[in-house]
Amino acid sequence: MAYTGTPSPAGPIGSQYCVCKVELSVCGQNLLDRDVTSKSDPFCVLFMEVNGKWVELDRTETAVNNLNPAFSKKFVVDYHFEEVQKLKFALFDQDKSSMQLYEHDFLGEFSCTLGTIVSSKKITRTLLLGNGKPAGKGMITIAAQELSDNRVITLSMAGRKLDKKDLFGKSDPFLEFYKPGDDGKWMLVHRTEVIKYTLDPVWKPFTVPLVSLCDGDVEKLIKVMCYDYDSDGGHDFIGEFQTSVARMCEAQDDFPVSAITFYGQNKAATITRDFSFLDYILGGCQLMFTVGIDFTASNGNPRDPSSLHYINPMGTNEYLSAIWAVGQIIQDYDSDKMFPALGFGAQLPPDWKVTRNSNPRV
Template sequence: CALGRTETAVNNLNPVFGVKFQVDYHFEEIQKLRFAMFDEDKCATQLYEHDFLGEFICTLGVIVSNKKLHRPLILANGKPAGKGSITITAQELSDNRIITLTFSGRKLDKKDFFGKSDPYLEFHKQGEDSKWMLVHRTEVIKNTLDPAWKPFTVPLISLCNGDVDRNIKVLCYDYDNDGGHDFIGEFQTTVAKMSEAQNSVEFECINPKKQKKKKNYKNSGIIIVKSCKVGIDFTASNGNPREPSSLHYINPLGSNEYLAAILAVGQIIQDYDTDKMFPALGFGAQLPPDWKVSHEFAINFNPTNPFCSGVEGIAQAYSACLPHIRFYGPTNFAPIINHVARFAAQALQQEKAAQYFTLLIITDGVISDMDETRHAIVQASKLPMSIIIIGVGNADFAAMEFLDGDASVLRSNTGEEAVRDIVQFVPFRDFRNAPKETLAKSVLAELPQQVTQYFKQRNLPPTNPAPE
């Protein structure tokens, strides 16, 4: 289904579109998005009648995890659309405050030879890189020097990142049909300043070039904030992942899929570890006290000692941490894989040939950092480690099946091949009604041969060979 359509940028090869698209993000689902670019034909009545310039397809998870994407446009035949590219910027609307603004103008500069001006306003906020980013563009008011624009409402976090003292740049233009819009003037303000007066606030619209040239220059007109109201958007809902519908729900009368997977697999592989102390990490959650998203945190909240005693210790730490975190996203595998790979690489450097590491990932989401994950697995395939992935819930796990190199050799995004298959993926739903031993058997089926293959490739004999 169509999410929406931007405005048309007239006669412009480098357009910046003002229309925003608000999408509910569900990190446990694959939410595919298609951005298609067209050259508008005034005579066309259907979208397909416009000239197709190229498209870019990705998942919402990729956009969320990157915040900003710059990608080439692709034609229908899969080839690049020349030098054309698209930049997508996303921002989480975590602040549910909204702002409603009403603007008007007075005595703006006349720009049209056979008329007055056709003014519109653009609102820009300053990013962390100090560059200005378009936030909102008003409608065009035809043939007037005293425009009154319609009230508009935007999320406060979009306008100023939720900071009422953050600078906002307002630019006024005269619209031209050929796309050569004439600059009238600009000013800077903040939400705090616009909210100061009860009735209206006035700002001089300044054209810096005119100001330098003309000694008696005052301004290019006045922009008036007639109304500024900040409120709360009560339509947003965040849901409660601790309700019985959640996969993480701790049922007083039983278990859940996460605990079942931890116990089924952990009870077998823990026998191959001498001290039974296992580091347990979580990812894709907001942590107190600042509620920043972490993709690599100790579930016992002790980053210097993330180890849990046996599989029961992991289960207890998991249950204990749930009330203190907020489930979030995206689902990034690479940080966890690289974390274990560092241990494996360190053991290899210390010539501890007998050590082999097994990473168990239990997840209900699709992978948001696929390129980074592929690269991490290809590099990890050179180390003494294997990765077991158990998918819980009913999500589409096609991406995880792709990582399991049973069908073909896994390659990184640069084309480098994995030296061996180290990933085993199993969907938990196939074993919901089966004995836990059946799940463990399927999950661990490939692990012994992965271990022996590693030591054979490196020509490392067993440390304690059996007597002949």
């Protein structure tokens, strides 16, 4: 069986690109000293806003006698691009062994969205009091890193001199790849296409996530089985072998399968990264938000509640709601926070002529 490294084919491997886990690292600088005979013993508490209320997610360890702590405990949160995920980082000086936060001295807090941290990769901000005023001293630094194994492996497979299994023809070979399951049984990972009427098949290159093929462990055994396809499902067994991703990546030698030799040539496999949506954001990619609004009469009288341009006494209409819903998400990924707004069809003073377009910045 020949393995040759090939570039990854275009297109995503899965659909889980906007949902992943993010690791948040927290450091404090020049914190308030609340202790009389020593320095503060700070720890950090992470909260997330859920239905308008702050819910505690996790806490770091306590850094004893330290006004510039670098906490080893990391916060791991699920990142959803399409949601506004509000976080609050609150620092306390531990005075007792109690889990009740009111029994510890408050050092300051900082609130932002997870999108703000992710788009910046690392932010440093002044700690504030609960009323939004500066705490007097203290800064907090938060860094984000994606937690995912987004490596993929690309394999190009070819067989040579396979067994002839068909009475009046050759063979119709295909391959199946297996990894050990938690129950000790082999679990099917991938099946190639069938190549008709040949003893020297060359299968199309295919790419699978490394975590799917071997749980991300390149030393883990995988099993490759070769069959001759039969339309009634009674496929004839040709041969098999066991190997690992590490061995395939280094292999130059042949793989014997039963009495058949599967010849190896070049490198066995190519491992690359299948970049996720978050990889692009952490790499500096920004998103732009442009609004286009139709001010023509086709949307109805603005005094009519059914109109998209309804001048609502409450201050909102359908257009504003849509702009707010999208802009609230996108704003975290645009550094200048300036969003072009294009409009057409409005009658603007002083001449009250119908405009073709306008381009204010909001």
